[in-house]
Amino acid sequence: MTSKEKYPITLYNTLSGKKEVFNPIHPDHVGMYVCGPTVYSDVHLGNIRTFMCFDVIYRYLMYIGYKVRYVRNITDVGHLENDADEGEDKIAKKARLQQLEPMEIVQQYTNGFHHVLDQFNLMPVSIEPSATGHIMEQIEMVQNLINNGYAYEINGSVYFDVSKYDKAHNYGKLSGRKIEELMESGRSLDSQDEKRNKIDFAVWKKASPTHIMRWNSPWGEGFPGWHLECTVMSTKYLGESFDIHGGGMDLVFPHHECEIAQSIGSTGKDPVKYWLHSNMLTVNGQKMSKSLGNSFLPHQLFSGDHELLDKGYSPMVVRFFMLQSHYSSTLDFSNEALQAAEKGYKRLMEGFKISNNLKHNSGQTDSDLENKTKELIDDLFKNMSDDFNTAKTLAVLFEITTMMNNFKAGNLKVSQLSKETFDELIVQYQGFITDVLGINEEKESSNDLLNGVIDVLINLRQNAKEAKNYQLSDKIRDDLKDLGVILKDSKEGTEYSLS
RNA sequence: GGUGCUGUACCCAAGUGGUUUAAGGGGAAGGUCUGCAAAACCUUUAUUCGGUGGUUCGAAUCCACUCAGCACCUCCA
Numbered sequence: 005m006t007s008k009e010k011y012p013i014t015l016y017n018t019l020s021g022k023k024e025v026f027n028p029i030h031p032d033h034v035g036m037y038v039c040g041p042t043v044y045s046d047v048h049l050g051n052i053r054t055f056m057c058f059d060v061i062y063r064y065l066m067y068i069g070y071k072v073r074y075v076r077n078i079t080d081v082g083h084l085e086n087d088a089d090e091g092e093d094k095i096a097k098k099a100r101l102q103q104l105e106p107m108e109i110v111q112q113y114t115n116g117f118h119h120v121l122d123q124f125n126l127m128p129v130s131i132e133p134s135a136t137g138h139i140m141e142q143i144e145m146v147q148n149l150i151n152n153g154y155a156y157e158i159n160g161s162v163y164f165d166v167s168k169y170d171k172a173h174n175y176g177k178l179s180g181r182k183i184e185e186l187m188e189s190g191r192s193l194d195s196q197d198e199k200r201n202k203i204d205f206a207v208w209k210k211a212s213p214t215h216i217m218r219w220n221s222p223w224g225e226g227f228p229g230w231h232l233e234c235t236v237m238s239t240k241y242l243g244e245s246f247d248i249h250g251g252g253m254d255l256v257f258p259h260h261e262c263e264i265a266q267s268i269g270s271t272g273k274d275p276v277k278y279w280l281h282s283n284m285l286t287v288n289g290q291k292m293s294k295s296l297g298n299s300f301l302p303h304q305l306f307s308g309d310h311e312l313l314d315k316g317y318s319p320m321v322v323r324f325f326m327l328q329s330h331y332s333s334t335l336d337f338s339n340e341a342l343q344a345a346e347k348g349y350k351r352l353m354e355g356f357k358i359s360n361n362l363k364h365n366s367g368q369t370d371s372d373l374e375n376k377t378k379e380l381i382d383d384l385f386k387n388m389s390d391d392f393n394t395a396k397t398l399a400v401l402f403e404i405t406t407m408m409n410n411f412k413a414g415n416l417k418v419s420q421l422s423k424e425t426f427d428e429l430i431v432q433y434q435g436f437i438t439d440v441l442g443i444n445e446e447k448e449s450s451n452d453l454l455n456g457v458i459d460v461l462i463n464l465r466q467n468a469k470e471a472k473n474y475q476l477s478d479k480i481r482d483d484l485k486d487l488g489v490i491l492k493d494s495k496e497g498t499e500y501s502l503s
Numbered sequence: 504g505g506u507g508c509u510g511u512a513c514c515c516a517a518g519u520g521g522u523u524u525a526a527g528g529g530g531a532a533g534g535u536c537u538g539c540a541a542a543a544c545c546u547u548u549a550u551u552c553g554g555u556g557g558u559u560c561g562a563a564u565c566c567a568c569u570c571a572g573c574a575c576c577u578c579c580a
Contacts, residue, residue: 399527
């Protein structure tokens with residue numbers, strides 16, 4: 005019995021509004037698509053939260069034995085400044101302002117995106133397709149929609165006919181919106197508007213004479229609509245129906261709603277079995293967003309160069325911080341919360357180090373401890389399988405951390421556990437920290453020279469202590485502390501850590 | 504205005520009908536260890552879950568109303 009059978013996953017499906025048991029379309033294989041960034045500027049921490057949530061989901065699915073194909077796109081064309089299919093293309097605008105080729109902008113911010121994901125220890129995805137690399141496929145889908153009667157061409161642009169689609173299918177089923185309400189509440193059609201109804205959305209847009217990013221199509225030169233790429237690329241790489249589609253909560257409407265309509269409109273099939281949405285990162289209770297000017301860029305966070313931060317925090321501390329909450333809850337970003345997370349992260353990493361050095365030896369096993377340990381291991385899986393509850397999982401990891409500390413301090417003996425249970429405890433404790441949650445030990449800037457120098461000082465201090473020259477021994481300790489080197493005495497000797 | 508979400512200790516944050524008179528992290532207090540510290544360990548820190556009613560043998564968890572906040576859409580600008 006494999007882990008995935010022993011611990012079946014339940015997850016909250018936005019489509020049904022309920023927690024459901026996860027049953028992939030093809031047993032053992034999972035297809036997962038997540039909406040990636042529009043690469044016209046730096047990703048901020050709110051964006052990163054979303055990708056981190058799905059990184060952990062990806063990791064856990066693999067950890068319990070699924071083969072996962074994870075597709076995350078790069079949007080490099082078609083995302084206009086507002087979502088009413090008006091305004092300038094975000095990337096073209098940036099290119100114009102910086103006097104660069106659009107593809108230079110795309111490359112620059114794609115590189116930056118990858119670099120940041122790497123700093124936060126996100127795993128590379130299986131396929132990372134870009135919209136401009138799939139223009140042909142997008143044109144085909146537009147044609148398909150026209151053939152099926154769900155899209156119409158006018159003046160070189162093609163729009164999705166939402167009201168016609170809604171007659172046969174249910175537009176709004178993901179976001180709980182009703183087409184009548186959308187029609188009523190909208191702004192009146194202005195004379196420039198080519199759409200039959202204002203809720204119609206562009207699947208292909210005619211390029212104005214000054215528009216740089218343009219491709220030939222049966223309808224003249226133009227570019228694809230924003231929603232189209234995700235439908236096209238998810239279909240191409242994961243099939244007409246696949247298991248998981250994820251993204252930030254703010255994409256539910258209209259983006260994901262439109263994706264469903266496009267898929268059903270062109271293939272006749274419901275594209276996604278489970279829709280997962282991660283919630284927003286907030287600052288002082290408000291959504292972190294570029295337009296509100298309250299977003300943090302990763303480098304500001306690392307350096308502490310931001311008015312809301314007292315100091316810098318490392319990527320792993322932030323990763324730990326984010327995993328302390330559930331992905332479907334809003335998470336408020338504050339200095340105090342980060343400071344607490346930093347200490348918690350260090351405590352966890354100390355436990356991890358201890359677990360590396362423990363060796364089992366046999367003796368009198370303690371059945372209470374044995375059972376308790378088995379229960380903790382079980383809980384790790386149960387909590388992650390319960391809608392990927394990283395907060396609960398961390399709570400269990402901290403209980404195990406306390407055990408580790410007790411082993412080290414001699415309050416508990418490893419011999420009180422059977423060899424099998426002990427081995428399993430270490431494997432899963434470490435596995436959940438590094439493989440599932442993706443939390444690593446921060447590479448301390450230590451080197452052999454530094455280690456050697458501090459060892460010399462530790463020895464000198466030890467000599468002073470033995471001579472009861474506490475004035476000197478305390479001075480060594482205090483001076484090192486001022487430099488950020490913290491000495492910790494224990495029965496086995498003195499260790500140090502960098503603050 | 505429509506739709507949805509949230510409100511849990513000093514702070515962050517799990518928990519959605521009984522094993523929870525509520526995890527875990529941080530903070531605070533006391534103790535153990537220590538030459539003294541630090542770290543670690545142990546104990547304490549919400550009889551209570553925004554408020555008011557109701558359903559139930561039993562509710563933080565379900566229902567109604569209400570207050571507060573947020574998000575998406577819309578409107579306005």
